[in-house]
Amino acid sequence: MPEVALGMIPAAGGTQTLPRLIGVDKTMDLILTNKEIDADEARLIGLVDMVVEPKNIYNETVSVAQNILSNGEKLNSAIKSVVRLGFEMDINSAVLFESRRAGTFLG
Template sequence: MSTASEQSYEHIIVTHPAPRVALVTLNRPKALNALCNALIAELNTAFKALDRDDNVGAIVLTGNEKAFAAGADIKEMKDKTFAEVYKHDFIRSWSEMTQVTKPIIAAVRGYALGGGCELAMMADIIYAADTATFGQPEIKLGIIPGAGGTQRLPRLIGRSRAMELILTGRNFSAQEAYSWGMVARLFPSTRVVEEAVSTAEQIGKVGGLAVKAAKEAINLGEEMGLGEGVKFERRLFHGLFSTADQKEGMAAFAEKRKAQFKHE
């Protein structure tokens, strides 16, 4: 079975810049990384392969200095009809990265607009260049966000802010996104990918099963009440006591040495 990095892609590039880290780079520079069905299909194929790869602990997703992704490819969709998009559930596949069990860090430079903004919000962590620009401008095209923008943006920045941004289509800065809690950290454009890879490498060094459980607890907890979420968290916590990494991690702490996790 070939790995994601061994496969040949037209619209993305997969590399491994650090131990247990995969870097997925959107590669449609002439179109400012506009999202098309072919790119999304490649992205989903790569993510599924990386999720199965025991040598990968975390994934970084990025674009280029001009654009993380400047939106969906409008030329591809402008002539579609309601019957066509409804029958084939158009852009449903664009959300498949949310099923990846390993952490994904979006390293955003340049424009992250429309589908690009939605793609960044599907990641678990967003790092942004201090010059990056976000936005959901679909309203200006006579449509609304269709890949989770109306659902994820209010959860990340609050209902009132999200309502204003989606209804006006106004772009917003990386500084605003950071101050609202949407972006975890800001960096100069020349450092944002490097910093994301560094964080991914740190994640890759700790126990992989615990990382998977933590991501699952946080994501499912958002859909539960507090009491149910705490109970679910506790069950995952209990389950980790059956892993070799729990034994090694606690033994290493007691013995004042560095843990050697095997991710099992």
């Protein structure tokens, strides 16, 4: 984050979104050291899902999109709801919420 090199606290949301993606410890390492990472390390720490050669970006994007679409709109919507809403709950409530939503797709 370039702000650190200027003697400033990063203020574009990075100090709040990054720990939610890669954890507090790794975030502290990256921000406090102003460390730059390459694409492979970004994938290893969970910052990006995959690293693709530029010539393969379109085909990989289409492949991922087709895979997601094959689940169906109703299931994708339910999964997004369970993950997003459950993340804001305590773990017991989230697991109960997940279980109830999962039950709507049985049989």
